[in-house]
Amino acid sequence: MSLTPATTTTPGVRLAAALDAVGQLVTAFVPPGYDRYVRLLNPMAGTDGSAVSWRSVLAANDLEAHPWTQWDEVTALADRRFPPRPAVSWAEPEMGNPHPQLATALIRALEAGPGIYNFATWAGYADEPGQSVVDFSPSAREMVLYSGPLVDPQGTPLVPQVGSGRVPMYWWPDDLQWCVGQDIYARSLIVGTDLATAGRILSAPDLDAYVVRESDLVLPEDV
Numbered sequence: 001m002s003l004t005p006a007t008t009t010t011p012g013v014r015l016a017a018a019l020d021a022v023g024q025l026v027t028a029f030v031p032p033g034y035d036r037y038v039r040l041l042n043p044m045a046g047t048d049g050s051a052v053s054w055r056s057v058l059a060a061n062d063l064e065a066h067p068w069t070q071w072d073e074v075t076a077l078a079d080r081r082f083p084p085r086p087a088v089s090w091a092e093p094e095m096g097n098p099h100p101q102l103a104t105a106l107i108r109a110l111e112a113g114p115g116i117y118n119f120a121t122w123a124g125y126a127d128e129p130g131q132s133v134v135d136f137s138p139s140a141r142e143m144v145l146y147s148g149p150l151v152d153p154q155g156t157p158l159v160p161q162v163g164s165g166r167v168p169m170y171w172w173p174d175d176l177q178w179c180v181g182q183d184i185y186a187r188s189l190i191v192g193t194d195l196a197t198a199g200r201i202l203s204a205p206d207l208d209a210y211v212v213r214e215s216d217l218v219l220p221e222d223v
Helices: 010-018 054-060 071-075 100-110 195-203
Strands: 036-041 044-046 117-122 133-136 141-148 170-172 179-181 188-193 209-212
Touching: 010 117, 010 133, 010 141, 010 170, 036 195, 054 071, 100 188, 100 195, 188 195, 195 209
Parallel strands: none
Antiparallel strands: 036 188, 036 209, 117 141, 117 170, 133 141, 170 179, 179 188
């Protein structure tokens, strides 16, 4: 679903003001005060359009994922094995571009209703045409704002896409009942939300999800 460039910076200014202005804690990427925070790992993309989770790759190598698993822990496996899928090759999880399968499953878990939501993506992508820009902490990233729905009239999830064709890293409703966000170089997303919604995210079979704390340090993922 192609999103519409925002006509106002107000939702972005409100979110930016709620983020911790300094540091690298969870609350520098999504606002403080939510009941629970969940980290979602962006899956590997298959050449057939499918996805495979970090959890399944680690399990195939007799290892377990943890809340702050980093991609280099997977690539460090010299003889790593992948779940068998004939004639499919895998690309490493993208940074700053959540997989459509992750987005679809997250929309379902959020139980997003009809209406318009807010989105933000980095202004620095070469093919990003958006104009409404707000700086997000902690690195004063220039983020382009968009708006649009997350479901169609029948309630079917719509994967959001910005002008560059990417799935945005930031999603949130006007009331900030929940917030999805992360740094532009991340291979994961962080969701701040209530306990019930977090429970649905954690139990969703298509999401590689882990509870984190708002006081946790968010490690760089551009390795």
